[in-house]
Amino acid sequence: MGGIAAATLKAMGVRADEVLVALGPSIGPCCYEVGADVAEAVGCDSPSLRPEGSRKFRFDLPGFVADQLLAVGVAASNLEHVNLCTACRPDLLFSYRREGRTGRLCAFLGWSEAL
Numbered sequence: 133m134g135g136i137a138a139a140t141l142k143a144m145g146v147r148a149d150e151v152l153v154a155l156g157p158s159i160g161p162c163c164y165e166v167g168a169d170v171a172e173a174v175g176c177d178s179p180s181l182r183p184e185g186s187r188k189f190r191f192d193l194p195g196f197v198a199d200q201l202l203a204v205g206v207a208a209s210n211l212e213h214v215n216l217c218t219a220c221r222p223d224l225l226f227s228y229r230r231e232g233r234t235g236r237l238c239a240f241l242g243w244s245e246a247l
C-alpha cells in the first residue's frame with residue numbers, strides 16, 4: 133500500500149541512511165478503525181493491523197509508515213515519533229475523523245545542539 137514515505141525520500145533525492153525523520157501527530161491505533169478494504173490494501177498479515185471483529189481492524193498508521201521507512205534503510209535511531217493521536221487529543225489537535233470537517237496542522241522543526 134502506498135509507499136509514500138519511501139517515494140518522498142526518493143523525490144527529495146536523499147539517502148535513507150542519512151535522513152532524520154520525525155513523524156508528527158496522526159490518528160493512532162487506539163482510534164483508527166478500518167474495514168477489510170484497507171486491510172487488504174495494507175496486507176492482511178501486516179503487523180500494523182489488529183483484527184477487531186470479523187470485518188474490522190485497528191490500524192497503526194504511524195507504525196505502518198515507520199515500518200516502511202525502516203524497510204528502505206532509515207535507521208531506527210534516526211526516526212522519531214511524537215506519539216500524539218489526533219483523535220484522542222481534541223485539546224491539542226484537529227482531527228478530520230473526529231470532527232468530520234477539515235482543518236490544518238502546522239509544525240516547526242529545528243536543530244538543537246544540546247540534544
Ligand SMILES: [Zn+2]
Binds near residue numbers: 160163164
Ligand atoms: Zn486515539
